[in-house]
Amino acid sequence: MLKIDGFDEAIIGPAYIWRDGETVDVLVYDAEKIRACLIRDSDMDHSEARDYIEFNIEGAYMGLHTPILVWPEDSYMDGEE
Secondary structure, three states, rough: OOOOOOOOHHEEEEEEEEEOOOOEEEEEEEHHHHHHHHHHHHHHOOOHHHHHHHHHHHHOOOOOOOOOEOOHHHHHHHOOO
């Protein structure tokens, strides 16, 4: 399984998904925890951390085993931040 370097503490666990016509195993990450790590370790604010995740992590396709991010507490889709 592919990992996102530096964010082991944000791993929720493995998932088996259907991608490109086959079942593959991927890691699932809590994006809120990744954002908290970025704020803590990189001196970013919430918005900067969100932008970083969207562009550098969610926007990176690494093949069939690309990890999945979930935003369990995010109200971004409601237009709130």
